[in-house]
Amino acid sequence: MDDLFSQIESKPLSLLPYDGDVTYCGHLIPPEQSRIYFNRLLNEVDWQYDQAIIFGKHIITKRKVAWYAEHAFQYTYSKTTKTAKLWTPLLLELKQLVEQQTKEQFNSCLLNLYHDGSEGMSWHSDAERELVEQGVIASLSFGAKRKFSFKHKDTKETHSVELDSGSLLVMKGATQRHWLHSLPTTKKVDTPRINLTFRQIRTE
Numbered sequence: 001m002d003d004l005f006s007q008i009e010s011k012p013l014s015l016l017p018y019d020g021d022v023t024y025c026g027h028l029i030p031p032e033q034s035r036i037y038f039n040r041l042l043n044e045v046d047w048q049y050d051q052a053i054i055f056g057k058h059i060i061t062k063r064k065v066a067w068y069a070e071h072a073f074q075y076t077y078s079k080t081t082k083t084a085k086l087w088t089p090l091l092l093e094l095k096q097l098v099e100q101q102t103k104e105q106f107n108s109c110l111l112n113l114y115h116d117g118s119e120g121m122s123w124h125s126d127a128e129r130e131l132v133e134q135g136v137i138a139s140l141s142f143g144a145k146r147k148f149s150f151k152h153k154d155t156k157e158t159h160s161v162e163l164d165s166g167s168l169l170v171m172k173g174a175t176q177r178h179w180l181h182s183l184p185t186t187k188k189v190d191t192p193r194i195n196l197t198f199r200q201i202r203t204e
């Protein structure tokens with residue numbers, strides 16, 4: 001496992017022209033290994049339908065989610081509070097891969113399971129007060145290739161990238177302050193995708 005990176009030539013691509021720092025590494029994990037990770041994540045993660053309160057209404061999302069961390073942290077978004085489950089060996093293995101590549105440390109991970117292209121995530125930024133300010137978010141994708149977009153909050157400029165299976169996208173610096181991101185829904189994709197966003201939760 002340790003020499004996985006040295007086997008793969010992957011020059012990260014820089015996506016944003018200003019006000020943020022996003023890099024995309026298309027082939028962090030080779031296709032066959034990515035397929036194995038996808039299946040293991042599908043079977044081993046404790047997937048749940050996500051709940052939120054939006055305009056006072058209790059909503060249950062179509063996509064499934066899970067949240068794991070080094071402690072039973074609590075995290076509030078869309079007016080619902082979630083408690084983290086503790087790292088599993090599989091998630092620790094993926095965390096180690098991501099930490100080696102980014103030279104950063106992560107203490108939690110939010111996972112999303114999109115059953116097909118009819119499920120996505122609308123425009124948002126990840127700057128909840130539980131997160132370290134200007135912390136790094138490392139996003140690992142498996143399964144169906146999906147478009148991922150950024151939109152500047154003031155200029156409305158947009159930039160998109162196709163997130164492939166086994167790819168890593170790293171968002172840091174002022175990115176969350178100035179840019180929104182989304183996973184648009186699409187009729188072109190009829191297979192599932194799993195995404196892991198490794199995050200830095202404030203501990204003090």
Ligand SMILES: O=C(O)CCC(=O)C(=O)O
Binds near residue numbers: 110121163197
């Ligand atoms: O599925 C993705 O690629 C992105 C998910 C995301 O933006 C999030 O979980 O905050």
Ligand SMILES: [Fe+2]
Binds near residue numbers: 124125126181
């Ligand atoms: Fe996000």
